[in-house]
Amino acid sequence: MITNNKSVIGNVERELKSGFISVGENRLGWRRRYFARFRFEPRGWANPHVAIVGGSGGGKSNACKKIVVSLCAQGARVAILDPHGEYVGISGNIGAKVYDASRNGINIFDPDGMTEGEKASEVTGMMKRNFRLGEVQGYTLYKCIMYSYRKLSEEGKVPNIHNVLFAIKAFKKNSKSASEKTVLESLERRLALVASGAFEKSANMSEVMSGNSIFMLSRLHTPEAQSIYIEGFLRKIYSRMLLLEKSGKPNFYVVIDEAEKVGDNPIIGKIAAEGRKYGIGIIALSQRAKLMDRDLRANASALISFGIKEPEELNYVSNFISGGNENGRFIEIKRALRSVGRGTALVVGAGMRNPVIVRFDRFDGGFESAEFVVAESARGGIPALELGARIGNMEKSGIIERMVNSGAIKCHDIAAGIYQGRWYISDSHNSAEHDISVNIISKHLTALGVKNRIYNSSYGPDIVAFYGGRRIAIEYETGSKSIESSARMIESRSRDYFKTIVVTNDAVLGRYAGIGHPMSFCEFPDRLFGALAA
Numbered sequence: 187m188i189t190n191n192k193s194v195i196g197n198v199e200r201e202l203k204s205g206f207i208s209v210g211e212n213r214l215g216w217r218r219r220y221f222a223r224f225r226f227e228p229r230g231w232a233n234p235h236v237a238i239v240g241g242s243g244g245g246k247s248n249a250c251k252k253i254v255v256s257l258c259a260q261g262a263r264v265a266i267l268d269p270h271g272e273y274v275g276i277s278g279n280i281g282a283k284v285y286d287a288s289r290n291g292i293n294i295f296d297p298d299g300m301t302e303g304e305k306a307s308e309v310t311g312m313m314k315r316n317f318r319l320g321e322v323q324g325y326t327l328y329k330c331i332m333y334s335y336r337k338l339s340e341e342g343k344v345p346n347i348h349n350v351l352f353a354i355k356a357f358k359k360n361s362k363s364a365s366e367k368t369v370l371e372s373l374e375r376r377l378a379l380v381a382s383g384a385f386e387k388s389a390n391m392s393e394v395m396s397g398n399s400i401f402m403l404s405r406l407h408t409p410e411a412q413s414i415y416i417e418g419f420l421r422k423i424y425s426r427m428l429l430l431e432k433s434g435k436p437n438f439y440v441v442i443d444e445a446e447k448v449g450d451n452p453i454i455g456k457i458a459a460e461g462r463k464y465g466i467g468i469i470a471l472s473q474r475a476k477l478m479d480r481d482l483r484a485n486a487s488a489l490i491s492f493g494i495k496e497p498e499e500l501n502y503v504s505n506f507i508s509g510g511n512e513n514g515r516f517i518e519i520k521r522a523l524r525s526v527g528r529g530t531a532l533v534v535g536a537g538m539r540n541p542v543i544v545r546f547d548r549f550d551g552g553f554e555s556a557e558f559v560v561a562e563s564a565r566g567g568i569p570a571l572e573l574g575a576r577i578g579n580m581e582k583s584g585i586i587e588r589m590v591n592s593g594a595i596k597c598h599d600i601a602a603g604i605y606q607g608r609w610y611i612s613d614s615h616n617s618a619e620h621d622i623s624v625n626i627i628s629k630h631l632t633a634l635g636v637k638n639r640i641y642n643s644s645y646g647p648d649i650v651a652f653y654g655g656r657r658i659a660i661e662y663e664t665g666s667k668s669i670e671s672s673a674r675m676i677e678s679r680s681r682d683y684f685k686t687i688v689v690t691n692d693a694v695l696g697r698y699a700g701i702g703h704p705m706s707f708c709e710f711p712d713r714l715f716g717a718l719a720a
Contacts, residue, residue, distance in 0.1 A: 192259035195252040196546040198222035199530070202518060203540055213513045216522065216543065224544045226256050227537060231487035234436030234467030235458055236536075239475040239503060240492025245529040246471050247272050249490060250441065251549040253469065255279055257439060258398060265423075266400045266441040267416055273400050273441075275552035282398035284558040286565075288405035289613045291384040292418035295331070295345045298425040302339075306331040312417055315451075316410045317376045326369050330354050347385040351377055380411045383615060385418075391426050395438055413447045420453045423466070427457070433465030445470035446477035455481030476502050488536035490544075493526045500524060507534050507541065556585050557594065564595050564612035566629075567622040573610055586610070598622045601692075603708035615642060619691070623662045623707055624648045627689060630711060636718070647679060647686070653718045656684040661702070665694030669701070676702045687717050 200216040228234050236253070238246050251273065254264050258280040266273045266282070277284050294312065297305050310328045313319060319327065330353040334345035337353070345353075351374065358370040384406055401419070406412045423440060440457070448454060457468060458481045472478045475491070476499060483489075489507060494500045504520035511517065522532050522543060529548065534541045556577070563576045573586070589595045590610075596618035597610050605626055614621040624642055628649055631638040637652040638660075647659035659679045663672055672688075679686040688702040689710050698704040705713050 193225040193227045193256055194223045194547075195226050195249075195256050196224040196544045198224050198542045199545055200522075200543040201538075201540050202515075202522075202542070204513060214515055214518050216518065219542070224533070224542070224546075225537075226253055227260070228257075228467065228487070229260075229435045230537065231436075231535070233458075233462050233485045233487045234439070234465075235461070235482060235486040236467070236469045236488045236490065237475070237478060237483055237486040238469065238471045238490045238492075238531075239478070239494075240473070240490075240531065241494055241496070242473055243528065244492030244526075245531065245546060246492055247443070248529065248549050249492075249531065249546045250443070250469065250471055251276055251552070252546055254439075254441060255549070262437050262439060263395065264398050264439045264441055265394055265419075267403060267419065267443065268400055268441075269403045269412060269444050269447070271402055271404045272443070274402060274558060275554060276549075277400055277555040277558050278553040279551075280398045282400045282555065283393075284555065284561065285389060285399060285401045286405060286561075286613065287401050287403045287415055288382055288384050289615075290389045290401070291382075291386050292415055292422060293344065293346050293388045294385060294414065294418040294421075295334075295347075295350075296388055296422075297344065298422060302332065302335040306335065308421070312414060313376075316413050316417075319373075319376075323369055323373060326357075326366075327373055330357055330373070333357070346387070347377060347381050351381055376410075379408045380414055382406070382411065384411060384415055388422065391422050395423070395426060409447060416442060416448050417451060417453060420448075420451075420457060424453055424457055427461065427464045427466050430464045430466075432463050435465055436462075436467045437465040439467045439469055441469045441471075443471045445472045445479070445482075446474045448479070449477055450479050454479040458482040458485040474499060475506065486535070489534050490531045490536075491523055491533075492531045493528070494523050507532070557589060560585055560589055561594060561612040564610045566613065567609050567611045567625040569605075570597075570608040570610065600707070604711055605707075617664055617666070620648075620662055620664050623689070627660060627662065627710065630714070634715070647683070650683070651718065657682075658718060659683040659686040661686060661688050662707075663688055663690045663694070663698065665690065665697060669697050672698070673701050 198219045201219050202214055203217050204214050238250060240246055255276060258264060274284055294309050306328055309331060310324050313327060314324045330350055334349045334353045338345045338349060354370055354374050358367055361367040361370060403412045403415060406415055461467060468482060470478060470482055491503050494503055500520060500523060504516055504523055508516040508519045526543060530543060530545045532541055533544045559577055563573055590597055595610050595612045596614050597608055598618040599608050600606050609622045611618055611622050624640060628638055628640050631651055639650050641650060642648050648662050649660040651658045651660055676686045686702040688698050688704045689707055690698055692706045695704060695706045703717050
């Protein structure tokens with residue numbers, strides 16, 4: 187095996203070896219190793235998968251960062267599913283594109299080569315696992331999903347989570363019994379937890395698998411949303427994997443932090459069992475090895491265990507590593523796991539003949555990619571001068587222009603008024619004009635002390651303002667919709683809101699005369715209070 191400095195990520199401190207004499211018996215013990223560096227070179231392993239376990243604060247994330255940077259330096263590619271934003275800081279080190287999972291989604295209803303019935307059955311199973319649905323709830327959900335496929339197929343479209351929620355509402359409206367309505371209401375409550383941009387349309391998986399990427403899950407605010415996102419992501423990786431040529435060496439890794447969130451999941455087992463043939467590996471981190479997928483544990487060629495204090499988990503991992511207690515093996519491993527310090531782990535496999543104690547090098551010098559800094563700064567909209575001040579010299583390299591050309595961020599010029607100038611936005615669902623304007627209106631309301639909330643989706647107005655004990659809908663209209671469609675939308679708002687204020691640009695303001703309470707974007711800062719109070 188060829189070794190190089192890129193693969194060195196720690197020091198081997200001790201090795202479990204025989205040769206210790208106790209009461210006339212040869213037993214195992216930990217022998218100190220000197221000047222032995224730990225190299226991470228998975229290309230010669232039987233399977234490319236790695237399991238990293240241990241208690242909180244032991245050093246799992248630090249070790250994973252060292253492994254990821256080492257793998258990328260050796261030519262591998264990675265996709266990191268990051269639940270807490272811990273890995274964004276290495277995006278610059280590995281040249282990773284950072285995706286906000288709440289905006290760059292996984293549409294779990296994409297067929298991915300399946301029939302509509304097969305996909306509906308798969309998604310139903312996913313929801314049953316994550317929401318602990320019963321058989322009646324599962325079957326009802328399956329019918330709603332199939333209804334959505336039939337309705338959307340007429341338009342040549344694939345449903346998303348919002349379409350399925352609309353189907354549930356339609357079924358509920360036409361339900362003929364109280365029990366059926368109860369089931370539909372329970373489904374509606376559960377699916378509302380994952381009704382976000384995360385599940386509207388899918389990221390380009392070809393692009394993801396051809397480079398390095400980090401998916402920030404921290405803005406998915408429920409455990410169910412994160413679990414479904416991870417499973418949906420893995421299913422897309424699996425579908426894509428089957429189209430690849432078989433490869434004898436691992437060249438793409440999926441990193442799953444907090445892998446216990448998906449538990450014993452069939453899709454992890456499939457990738458763990460078949461991924462080796464296609465050069466795809468999994469690196470899974472978990473505080474609870476017992477909750478990690480059993481097929482992944484069985485197929486992992488390396489297990490890295492940091493310190494464990496919880497007795498049941500300690501016994502489980504010690505027994506899993508030792509495979510028995512001949513010559514005191516179980517006892518020695520358990521003793522080591524109980525006593526290793528922070529940043530130090532017991533490693534079994536990974537090309538080592540015997541279990542070893544490794545002190546991982548500390549990961550220092552991480553830095554965020556320029557693209558991430560720009561994208562984060564432009565969330566919700568930012569004026570050009572402020573963006574330039576935040577990123578400093580990055581702008582001189584043309585990073586903003588390149589990101590606009592690639593579609594990673596969008597820009598809009600506001601012609602007049604107090605917000606005049608060029609604005610950028612990185613997380614727009616609609617046009618740059620629409621979403622920048624909506625965010626400016628919301629920020630302006632907040633600055634005036636008016637409580638408000640942005641919806642900007644098919645489930646509600648662009649903004650709901652709370653003023654004088656009343657809920658007021660605010661809609662920004664670009665003029666791209668027909669006036670009839672806008673009129674119907676505003677009429678529907680009147681059933682749920684005290685009034686609807688329409689804000690638009692000067693060029694199309696005249697079209698909205700007599701509909702709602704129209705005003706131009708340039709006028710709204712001065713007329714807003716009057717419109718709210720009228």
